[in-house]
Amino acid sequence: MVDKKEIEKLAHLARIKIPDEEISSLTGEIDSILEYVRQIQEAGPDSLETENTSNTVNIMREDGIPHDSGIYSKDILAQSPQTEGEYIKVKKILPN
Amino acid sequence: MVDLKDLTIKKAHKALIKKEYKVIDLVESYKKVIAEKDPTYHACLEVFSDIDDQVENAQRMIDNSNTSELAGIPFILKDNILVKGHVASAGSKMLENFVSPYDATAVRKLKDAGAIIIGRANMDEFAMGVSTENSAFGTTRNPFDKSRVAGGSSGGSAAAVALDETLVALGSDTGGSVRQPSSFCGVVGFKPTYGSVSRFGLIAMASSFDVIGPITRTVEDAEIVFNVIRGTDALDSTSFYPKEPNKVSEKIRVGVPREFLSMGGIDERVLKNFDESVERLRDLGFEIVDIDLPNIKYALSAYYIIVPAEVSSNLARFDGVKYGAHLEGKDVIDDYFVTRGGNFGREVRRRIILGTYVLSSGYYDAFYHKANAVRDRIKSDYNKAFENVDVIITPTTPAPAFKIGEKVNDPLQMYLEDVFTCPVNVSGNPAISVPCGFAEVEGEKLPLGLQFIGRPYEEATLFKTGKRFLNESDGSI
Numbered sequence: 001m002v003d004k005k006e007i008e009k010l011a012h013l014a015r016i017k018i019p020d021e022e023i024s025s026l027t028g029e030i031d032s033i034l035e036y037v038r039q040i041q042e043a044g045p046d047s048l049e050t051e052n053t054s055n056t057v058n059i060m061r062e063d064g065i066p067h068d069s070g071i072y073s074k075d076i077l078a079q080s081p082q083t084e085g086e087y088i089k090v091k092k093i094l095p096n
Numbered sequence: 097m098v099d100l101k102d103l104t105i106k107k108a109h110k111a112l113i114k115k116e117y118k119v120i121d122l123v124e125s126y127k128k129v130i131a132e133k134d135p136t137y138h139a140c141l142e143v144f145s146d147i148d149d150q151v152e153n154a155q156r157m158i159d160n161s162n163t164s165e166l167a168g169i170p171f172i173l174k175d176n177i178l179v180k181g182h183v184a185s186a187g188s189k190m191l192e193n194f195v196s197p198y199d200a201t202a203v204r205k206l207k208d209a210g211a212i213i214i215g216r217a218n219m220d221e222f223a224m225g226v227s228t229e230n231s232a233f234g235t236t237r238n239p240f241d242k243s244r245v246a247g248g249s250s251g252g253s254a255a256a257v258a259l260d261e262t263l264v265a266l267g268s269d270t271g272g273s274v275r276q277p278s279s280f281c282g283v284v285g286f287k288p289t290y291g292s293v294s295r296f297g298l299i300a301m302a303s304s305f306d307v308i309g310p311i312t313r314t315v316e317d318a319e320i321v322f323n324v325i326r327g328t329d330a331l332d333s334t335s336f337y338p339k340e341p342n343k344v345s346e347k348i349r350v351g352v353p354r355e356f357l358s359m360g361g362i363d364e365r366v367l368k369n370f371d372e373s374v375e376r377l378r379d380l381g382f383e384i385v386d387i388d389l390p391n392i393k394y395a396l397s398a399y400y401i402i403v404p405a406e407v408s409s410n411l412a413r414f415d416g417v418k419y420g421a422h423l424e425g426k427d428v429i430d431d432y433f434v435t436r437g438g439n440f441g442r443e444v445r446r447r448i449i450l451g452t453y454v455l456s457s458g459y460y461d462a463f464y465h466k467a468n469a470v471r472d473r474i475k476s477d478y479n480k481a482f483e484n485v486d487v488i489i490t491p492t493t494p495a496p497a498f499k500i501g502e503k504v505n506d507p508l509q510m511y512l513e514d515v516f517t518c519p520v521n522v523s524g525n526p527a528i529s530v531p532c533g534f535a536e537v538e539g540e541k542l543p544l545g546l547q548f549i550g551r552p553y554e555e556a557t558l559f560k561t562g563k564r565f566l567n568e569s570d571g572s573i
Contacts, residue, residue, distance in 0.1 A: 002453070010452045014408060015415075015429075016445055017437030030450055032508050037397040041462070043470045044391075059333040075197035081422030090417055091428040 002030055098125040100260045105317045108263060109165045112158050119155045119168035123147070123212055126170045130215070130261045137237045139246070139255040141175055143215040144182065154210040165320055167210030172262040174253050175216045176223055176299040177308065179203050186299045187219040187231040187249075190420045190439040200297020201332065202266065202308050202325040209324050217265060218252030221441045222411065223273055223301040225249050226513040229504055230443045237500070239281055241540040244497040247277030253311050254281040264321055265311040270301050271399055272492075272517025274309040275529035279492035279545025282531045284562070285311050286318040287517075289552045290524035292337045293322075294329035302406035303334070305399075305521040315530060315562035322555060342554035348561055350377055351387035351485035359393065361512070363495035365535035366544060370491045373532045373546045373565075377489070380564055387481045387488065391473040395519035398474070400511055401454050401467035402522075408451030411444065446507060475523045482551045487561050490516045492529040492545030496537055516547060526550050528558045530566055 007027050011018045018026065073086065082089040098117050111117060127143060134140050154168040173179065176186040178196035180203075185191040199207065206213065220230040228236040228251035236251040238244040239258040246255040250267025254277035257265050267274040269287040278285025286309045293308045300306060310321035329335040352374060357367070378384050416422035416435030423438045425431040440448070454463035481488060494515055503509045520527045532546035546565070550558040562568075 006453075007449065010449045010456070013456070014448045014452045015412075015432040015436055016440065016448060017433040018445060019437075022442070022445075026446060026449060029446060029507050030453065033400065033450060033511070034453070036508055036511075037400050037463070037467075040394050040397045040401070040466050040470050043394045043466070043473060061330070061333075072197060076419075079194060079197065079419035081416060081420075088417060091431065093428055 002027060002034065097128070098122050100125055100129065100263075102313075103263060104314050105165055105169055105263065105312075105320050108169060109167070112168050113161065119151050119158065119212065122168060123151055123170055123214060126214060126260070126262055129259065133259050134261060136242065137239060137246075137255055137259060138234050139217055139236050139252040139259060139261055140172065140215050141185070141218050141233055141252065142183065144213065146181075147212055147214060150207070150212050154212060157210045164209035164324070166206065166324055168212060169264060170212050170214045170262050171206060172215050172217050172253060172256045172265045173203070173213060174250050174265070174267045175219050176268055176301075177203060177266055178297040178299070179213055179216075182216070184216070184299065185233070186223070187221040187228075187233060188439065188441065188444070189232045190414050191299070192232070192421065194420055196297075198297065200308075201294035201329045203297060205325050205327075214262060217250070217256050217267075220249035220251070221444050222299065222407075223249040223268055223270055223306075224407070224443050224447055226272070226276055226510050227498075227500075227503070228252060229500065230441055232441055235500055238497045238542075240542055241497065243499055244542070245280065245500055247280035247493075247497065249273040249277075250285075250311065251277045251280075254278045254283055254285065257281070257283045257311050257313060263313075264317060266308055266321075266325075267311050268298055268301075269307055269309050269521065270305045271403065271514045271521050274311060275492050275517050275527060275545065275547060276513060278311050279529045279531075280497040280543065282543030283311055283313060284315055284318050284531070285309065285529045285545075286322060286558075287520065287527050288322055288326065288555060289526040290521070291335050292326045292526075292553065292555075294327070294332040294335045296329055296331035296335075300410045302403040303410060304406060305403060314568055315528065315559055315566060316568055318528065319555075319559040338553050341556065342551060344556040344560050345486040345554075347383070348487055348557060349383045349385060349485040350561070351385055351481055351488045353389045353392065353488060353490065354386045356389055356392050357490065361494060362491070363535070366491045366493070366495060369533050369535065369544050370546070374489070377565065382561070385485060387485060389474075389477045389481060389519075391470060391477050392519050394470045395474055395522050396511065396515050398467040398470040399514065399518040399522055400450075401463050402471065404447045404451030405455050405464050406451070407444075408448045408455065411440070411448055414439075443507070471522050474519060478523045478525055478549075486550070486554075486557050488549040490547050490549070492516060492547040496535045496542035496544060520549050525552055526555050526558060528562050530562045532565075
């Protein structure tokens with residue numbers, strides 16, 4: 001069972017402000033979803049005796065220069081909520 | 097005006113080549129339908145007004161002949177696929193004003209082939225949902241019954257094709273988001289093998305599941321589009337498509353997972369229709385055998401653990417700093433809290449919380465780790481089954497389209513919609529949903545879908561089976 005305090009902690013970890021009244025309904029919803037998905041515990045032991053089922057491999061490439069410096073900067077900065085010159089602007093991080 | 101009824105890519109291509117009409121006539125005909133029908137159904141979020149260059153370019157390609165079948169063919173794209181210079185909002189307030197600085201790889205391939213991108217389609221916010229009710233910009237209505245949902249998350253894309261607002265649409269499929277709305281709207285929805293279409297320029301939901309797929313009127317159209325957009329892409333290191341894909345199986349054996357179908361909770365009309373579809377396949381000369389997928393009953397649980405985990409990680413990037421919406425808090429950290437709290441909708445918040453839970457220490461092993469182990473077991477089940485059969489069939493959805501509002505307060509009921517579709521996202525196999533008849537509900541005929549599942553990179557066998565089932569011209573076995 002998850003409780004309200006736990007949901008508040010998760011919301012804090014996820015950096016989401018959630019109104020108090022939603023915390024209560026969320027507690028019940030998350031509980032019922034966890035109750036359902038918990039059935040995977042009934043599945044067999046973790047290790048598979050069968051062949052490796054993964055068909056993924058590491059893809060490597062040269063550590064080169066992907067494109068000329070700065071050719072996308074203007075377009076990308078244009079999408080930023082706050083900019084100053086060629087920089088993205090945020091509030092002060094360290095106190096005085 | 098071009099007659100859009102029963103139009104296919106091949107028919108339109110032939111007419112364009114023979115100069116029966118021009119690209120602009122085709123595009124304007126679809127735009128006219130959008131103007132007539134979309135105020136009622138709300139499949140589209142935007143119709144692009146700056147496509148004159150694309151239209152001229154496509155007409156030139158056709159006039160010079162020797163061109164792709166997609167030249168001049170109108171497309172509507174799900175709102176999470178990036179088109180340079182256009183908004184891609186992923187159905188979220190968070191990206192309401194985000195203008196893409198580049199084209200997705202799939203979009204670049206379509207543009208190179210001369211396709212016309214005419215607009216963007218409604219969807220559940222960040223592709224989380226099965227009804228488009230989670231869109232920040234309103235719900236799409238079902239073309240067969242306005243009081244019902246079009247499905248989701250690619251509900252706008254599927255409804256647009258069903259309404260003749262476009263010839264083709266692209267969607268994305270993470271747990272059924274192309275196939276389920278296609279089933280609800282009576283059209284064809286194709287989910288390719290994971291990785292076979294580049295995810296570059298697709299707004300991420302769950303990166304080890306997401307794949308772009310076409311929604312069309314015919315299986316042949318889905319095949320034509322897939323053959324253009326597929327392929328290994330240097331810009332997506334998880335993309336891969338073999339130079340020589342698997343050959344079409346000669347004599348196709350169809351597997352029916354009987355035990356999975358008897359788990360309960362499936363609409364009687366869906367089961368009856370499914371049995372009729374099996375008989376139809378038998379009559380068409382397919383060999384039908386029962387198969388066992390022992391771990392498939394755990395697929396939905398594994399899915400709703402791993403997907404929220406990936407969601408919570410992927411959506412951490414929306415911080416109100418780099419791009420997207422920004423709300424002012426009292427300090428830099430509070431900016432995050434109010435921006436994310438104020439711009440993510442309820443379902444997105446719910447999944448982020450759920451994902452944060454299953455990844456937190458103390459629960460990681462019991463949930464996330466265990467779910468990944470189950471994922472391996474499910475892949476192994478499919479691999480074993482495909483030693484004996486070439487295609488596996490199930491219904492696409494457990495019931496026909498539900499009423500708008502019917503399930504909004506019960507997230508678990510919404511999640512159960514994915515029971516037949518999400519297992520192949522867990523495993524990565526390709527699957528296609530094709531229309532297979534109707535269920536009569538409260539006096540309305542609602543479409544049903546049949547799902548064919550295939551071996552990885554053996555899409556050709558699915559196309560062949562689907563064409564044969566729908567009686568499309570060159571589907572002979």
